[in-house]
Amino acid sequence: MAEIGIIAAVLFAYSLVSDKLSGWAITPPMVFVAAGVLLGPDVLGVFDLTLTGETGLALAEIALVIVLFADAARIDLRALSGNRNLPVRLLGIGMPLTIILGVLIGAVLLKEVEFWEAAIVAAILAPTDAALGQAVVSSQKVPQRIRQALNVESGLNDGLSIPFLFLFVGLAVTETVVTATGWATFVIEQIGIGAGVGLATGLAGGFLFERATDRDLVSTPFQQLGLVGLAVGSWALADFLGGNGFIAAFTAGLAAGRITPHTGQRILAFTEDEGQLLNLIIFFVFGASAITLLDGLTWHVIVYGLLSLTLIRMVPVAISTIGTGLKRSSVLFMGWFGPRGLASIILALVVIEEEPELPALATVLAAMTFTVLVSVFAHGLTAEPLINLYSRVIRSDGAAAESEEAMELQIRK
Template sequence: MELPLLYATIGVASVVLALLSRRLRSLPVTEPLVGLVLGIVLARAGILGGSGALGWTEAQRDTLLLESSRLLLAASVMAAALRFSTGTLRDLVRPVAWMLLVVMPLAAVISGALSLTLGLPLALAAVVGACLSPTDPVLAASVVTGDVAEKSLPQRLRALLTAESGANDGLALPLVAIAASLALTARHPGEEALHLAWQVLGAVAIGVVAGVATAAGRRRASREHDLAAGPRLVLTLLLALATLGLARLAGTDGVLAIFVAGVAYGARTDRSTREEQDMVDEAVNRYAVVPFFAVVGAALPWADWAALGPPLALVAVGILLLRRLPTVLLMAPALGLDRREAAFAGWFGPMGVSAVFSVFHARDQGVDDPRLVAVGMFLVACSTVVHGTTAAPFVRLFARVAGSRSP
């Protein structure tokens, strides 16, 4: 009975969330938070994981979370790439570059340094820091999308958070690979540098070709009336899946390739088609997170957390407060943000699906210390709760402060 009960529970929760989707954006609740709590409850009841019918071994858990997070990231970064026009994204090249080249590496250093207080070896702390450095596009979407966000937040701020979260998930993988190589000493430094360069440059090339070719194919199919309305709506999801497969076959960074493919496709697609397809991508992404975070909630390593003790909670507080907020505030002029916008952008750098993917990617590369999963999953759980409950109130606070400063 466990499997039908699981389907029913997650399905009913998703239906309720869909029916309340507009109102949900004004409440301190997000779909990932609901999924996380649901997974914890189901695991404690023995329905998902543990001793239930869906119990898994450690290897099965790792594979399930790695591949499901990979697919969810594929959909979410494609949605991020399509959310704003190419002109809007082009205007953000400089601030996004600052976020990727300064804020993200410093986030990795700060997170790794704080992790050292748990007694982790330097190399393992570096892996933890790299895994926690990117901004999650799934959790970030709950902040920058919806009627409330569109009315309360400047478009440029929403676009900056979207572009950063879409781009830095792919670029975080080289950081993870560098940190993992320090932990494993698996490759010669020269070989590792060539491998990382190919991961990034190859991903960009594959993304550009896939995006441009798909846009050209869509235009021709539309002229010849070969493309039906239904398939047209899911074309970008199919593009994301195809790009992911091609990038992985070529040994490049699949997540980065998908974001580039989305941007290239959007640049050669009319606005109405792009917005229509983005709406479908966002809807799929928004409700796919419920079963994903239910699995995350069921897989939380409570025993490993207990072994690390109270310092783990203190490290989590430090990472949430210091990982990017001070850096973004200091860099506000370079980012073209005022202090209020910088505080908002600095706070909302959530850790979620991208961190789960990075943690289990590092595991797949051979970093098998259980403390990596323990620390990484604790921060994902904390970020899901903290950023999920503060998103709607902080958006409203941003709007009130902006209104009070208006002439």
């Protein structure tokens, strides 16, 4: 009960000065992470709840389920091809290259980890969180094509990274050579069942929800809550059947979004209010856990974390944008604004749940924690200054490729 009271007090105190702080480029995640560190067990010691505990893990998993479902539901995949494939390039070329480069650098730099453990770190740090640099994807100073490409990338790469993560975890803990039958079993159980359950629940649930809504059977609050129930239900059912619940939630969002046109708007309304509260609680608990999670921190991990936010992100973005006509300033801007946040935190916790005895677990957690901590503050503080600088450069360059029309998408806060 004391922990709930502390979170409530921090939330109330922040609300009193939230608008003022936003004018100083201080974002909500920055405040809640800093408050968590200060009040956590390793500093003042008044808040004892940690992410690695059962309650913290459950909160984090539910938050990821809602985010995956919401991101999938709000993206119109059919419209992406009309955007000269910029989001598709970032996802189809940039993200795999990010993972590959992260694996290779991690295998060389992180002396404490084996090859597949380095792959786990790379998969955890591959997803981006546009909400940490929300000004970037909402500012009218940034060309619509650029901000929506970053928005779509962030909305889909968390879901796309999950199969890679579970594959790498399986390889890291397998002591013998995996047979073709073993691979087939893994794919069927983790991906096949998860995607199948998500598709079935998304289509069936979306159909029922649309029919009930058309007949005015659904009250306004439950137009949001019903979809949250569908998201969490698909996750729980897939997990019960032996599949991957996160893949199920993501697939259910894709399916429901096609059946029910306003699914993305409704679930996004939830994530902007109740969902954002849950996310901020997780950032607070993450801050409280951060010092403990940094037990495995070494200079190798520090260098890797900094490279993850720069070289490992920027080179794949540059390669994926070849032939798009974008100016160098745009490529650099997109390369920098790939923050690591909620998805990376939760994917690391999933590793704890799946393989608590992973030999290099301390290093995996330290790499995630250091990278996210740096990202929360670095991307939050640099958003407005770099937006202003970038907009001036774009105006002076007369960048035509950046000015092309792009699909306007809803933004997750």
